Amino acid sequence: MVRNMIEGSRAVAEFVKLCKPNVISAYPITPQTHIVENLAQIVADGQLKTEFVNVESEHSAASVVLGASATGARTYTATTSQGLLLMLEVLYNIAGLRLPVSLTCANRSVSSPINIWNDHQDAVTVRDSGWIQIFVENNQEAGDMQIQAYKIGEDKDIMLPVMVCMDGFVLTHAYEPVDVPSEEDVDEFLPKYKPKYYLTPKEPLTFGAMVGPERYMETRYLIQETMEKAKPKIEHVANEFKEKFGRYYGGLIDKYQASDADTLLVGMGSMLGTMKDAVDKLRSQGKKIGIVKVRSFRPFPNEQLYDALKGVKNIIIFEKSISLGKGGILCSEIKSLFDSKSRNAPSNFSNFIIGLGGRDITQNSILGAVERAQKQPVELDFIDLDRELLVGGD
Numbered sequence: 328m329v330r331n332m333i334e335g336s337r338a339v340a341e342f343v344k345l346c347k348p349n350v351i352s353a354y355p356i357t358p359q360t361h362i363v364e365n366l367a368q369i370v371a372d373g374q375l376k377t378e379f380v381n382v383e384s385e386h387s388a389a390s391v392v393l394g395a396s397a398t399g400a401r402t403y404t405a406t407t408s409q410g411l412l413l414m415l416e417v418l419y420n421i422a423g424l425r426l427p428v429s430l431t432c433a434n435r436s437v438s439s440p441i442n443i444w445n446d447h448q449d450a451v452t453v454r455d456s457g458w459i460q461i462f463v464e465n466n467q468e469a470g471d472m473q474i475q476a477y478k479i480g481e482d483k484d485i486m487l488p489v490m491v492c493m494d495g496f497v498l499t500h501a502y503e504p505v506d507v508p509s510e511e512d513v514d515e516f517l518p519k520y521k522p523k524y525y526l527t528p529k530e531p532l533t534f535g536a537m538v539g540p541e542r543y544m545e546t547r548y549l550i551q552e553t554m555e556k557a558k559p560k561i562e563h564v565a566n567e568f569k570e571k572f573g574r575y576y577g578g579l580i581d582k583y584q585a586s587d588a589d590t591l592l593v594g595m596g597s598m599l600g601t602m603k604d605a606v607d608k609l610r611s612q613g614k615k616i617g618i619v620k621v622r623s624f625r626p627f628p629n630e631q632l633y634d635a636l637k638g639v640k641n642i643i644i645f646e647k648s649i650s651l652g653k654g655g656i657l658c659s660e661i662k663s664l665f666d667s668k669s670r671n672a673p674s675n676f677s678n679f680i681i682g683l684g685g686r687d688i689t690q691n692s693i694l695g696a697v698e699r700a701q702k703q704p705v706e707l708d709f710i711d712l713d714r715e716l717l718v719g720g721d
Contacts, residue, residue: 328506328507328508328509328512328572329507329509330504330505331504331505331507332502332503332505333466333502333505334361335469335493335498335500335503336358336359336360336361336362336364336433336499336500337365338467338469338470338503338505338507339405339466339469339470339493340365340366340369341369341470341507342469342470342471342473342474342507343362343366343403343429343431343473344369344375345474345507345508346429346473346474346477346513346517347375347377347401347519348377348401348402349377349378349395349400349402350391350392350395350396350400350401351377351379351404352379352380352381352387352391352395352404353366353382353385353388353406354382354384354385354387354388354406354410356385356408357435357443357495358407358433358435358445358495358496359405359406359407359431359433359495359499361499361500362405362433362499363405366403367379378395384413385406385411385413386416386417388404388406389404389414389417389421390417391404392404393417393421396421396424396426396427397424397426397525397526398525398527399520399525399526399527400520401429401519401520402429403429403430403431404428404429404430404431405430405431405433406430406433407435407495408435408438408449408495409437409438409449411449411450411452411453412437415453418456418488419456419457421457421458422456422457422458422487423457423550424535425486425550426486426488427477427488427489427520428489429476429491430458430490430491431473431490431493432449432450432490432491432493433498434447434449434493434494434495434647435495436448436449436683436684436685437449437452442684442685443495443685444495444684445494445495445496445497445597445647445682445685446647446683446684447462447494447596447648448647448648448683450462451624451656454624454625457487457550457554458487458488458490458625459476459479459487459489459554459561459623459626460490460624460625461489461490461491461622462492462493462595462596462621462622462624463491463493463498463576463596463622464576464599464600465498465503465597465600466493466498466503466505467505467574469491469493469498470505470507471572471574471576472491473491474508474517474568475568476489477489477517477520478517478567478568479557479564481520481522482560483523484556484560485553485556486553487550487553487554493596494596494598496685506572508572512572516567516568516571554625554626555626558579558623558628561578561626562579565577566578576622577622578631579621579623579626579628580619580622580631580632581622582618582620582635583603583606583618583620584616584618585619585635586617587615588617589615589640589641590614590615590639590641590643590700590701591616591617591635591641591642592605592606592616592617592618592619592643592693592697593618593620593621593636593642593643593657593661594618594645594646595621595646595657598647598681598682598688599618599620601689601690602618604690605693605694605697606618608690609694616697619635619636627660629664632664633665636661636664637665638671638673639674640673640675641673641675641677641700641701642673642675642676642677643679643696643700644657644676644678644679645679645681645693645696645710646678646681647681647682647683648680654707655678655680658678662676675700675704676704677699677700677704677705678706678708679696679700679705679708679709680707680710681709681710681711682710687711688710695710696710
């Protein structure tokens, strides 16, 4: 294992190289570009024997990895924002065909207005497509999760695509020390992909055939059932990875200073680092406050979150996306866990939308929100909103 001070995008490229995909296809879009640019250089330098397919759009990139995966290849792509949304038609097809494609989403805001900075609107918008979605906190986790993604998705009992969601710029363009494992260790942990069914002239099959009303509903049921099966698989692979490489980030969720907390903060992605700093400061003041980190957004960790949050006085949920006309998506889903179990429901829920379009998430932002929520629950508010602008200021 070698520790390098490298950019997040380079780290992802190095870990993808170790996974030895047979086909890579992607279209450059900020802030994802450095990932596939580095992979293209790795392939050109002869460090990875793979077919790197240049395409004219993200829709085409998704189509290429779909076709390649259907022939039994291990495949990889990456995208962000408008590119991910352009892929949406094909994302549904990939999941419906039960193809274990791996995709890195460099999370970015969605236009309009045009904004290239980070939030989670892109990934959460495609949450219903049938992809497993894991949100990572730092670049080490982003790299390690590339390996785990293949291990999860290619399992014969799962056979679903996996999206590793890492915050654009905040992680993709940040330099951090990253432990890069050896090729031998990764080969041992992640065997060569051997699909049970794939397209070959020797044994002709049909993929993606027309299905009428008498069978389509069963396909949706089977994906839902498999998502439930994926929950223990995600946990198992995380523990396997810990045994092999010594690093653990939680499975479906993780906790920080949560064992005796009467107030719990909930969030996803890179803002967890800032949240931990805020919690450390509040702990030094004698306040019982902790964090529940959501790693798996799909499948949603219903039971794990229920057990982690039940009976707590205050739940404060921070989100970098919003369902316009409804509110916080993560908050809505967490609240629903307690509808039929009100006896253990937390006393207060507060929901804050934060960091949209790359707005800085500071320790003071978190501390201010916590102070407000502990005085009185906040149903929905936008943190660090320029309120003067909204009332006619310059």
